[in-house]
Amino acid sequence: MRKGYKAMLDEAMQAIVTLTPEQAAEHLNKPDVVFVDIRDPRELERDGLIPGSFHATRGMLEFWIDPESPYHKPVFAEDKRFIFYCAGGLRSALATKTAQDMGLEKIAHIHGGLSEWKKAGLPVQDWKPKDKK
Incomplete structure (x- = not known):
C-alpha cells in the first residue's frame, strides 16, 4: 500500500x-x-443530526459536488460556506479535503464530529427521511 488512511488524514x-x-x-x-x-x-x-443540515453520504459526495455529474446537487453550486461533519471527524476531514480539491472555497469541518458536538451540549434534531412518515 502506498498511502494509508493515516497519511491521507495527515495531508x-x-x-x-x-x-x-x-x-x-x-x-x-x-x-x-x-x-x-x-x-x-x-x-x-440512530444519532440525529445538527439542525438544518444537508445530508450527503460520503460515497456520493464527488458526484454531488461536480456540476458536470448527472447526480449534481445545486446546493454545492451556491455561494455558501460549507461545514462538513461526520461521527468523529475523520471522514469529514477527508471529505473536506476532497471538496476543497474540487473547487469549494469556503469550507471547513468540525473537529470530533457529531460526538464532540453532542459532548459540548449543542443542539441535535431527529432525522426524518423524506420517504418515512
Missing part, C-alpha cells in the same frame, strides 16, 4: 480549516452557511 488536516464544535455552532441558522452531514442513513437514524 488533509494540513490543508483544511478545522472548527471546534463551539466555533461551528456560531454559524448555525446563518443563511450563507450549509452544514453537511456525510454519515450514512443508519447513523442519522
